[in-house]
Amino acid sequence: MLRWALIFFVVALVAAVFGFGGIAAGAAGIAKVLFFLFLVLFVVSLIAGMAGGRRARIDL
Template sequence: MLHYAIVCLVIALIAAVFGFGGIAASAVGIAKILFYVFVIMAVITFVLSLLKKG
């Protein structure tokens, strides 16, 4: 999922360079959402692994 967030960020940067503001804004929005979902899932997995070992 982090891979998809990075891909969306790269697409946003390329779109911004070529002047496609709307596409760049949507790609950045998607990248932000995917990044936050990735962080939340990583934290949940970390906590669950600590609980399973303890």
């Protein structure tokens, strides 16, 4: 789950670079929304991962 949060965070950073930098001025609003959305998802996943700890894997 943390891997997906990190992937989404990187995607949001890339979208923010293009949106905030003026390269794609029409997508700046969407990039800002995605950036903050994925930032929140990353933080929530990080906290959930730390709180849950590691679970033992049982193979049958």
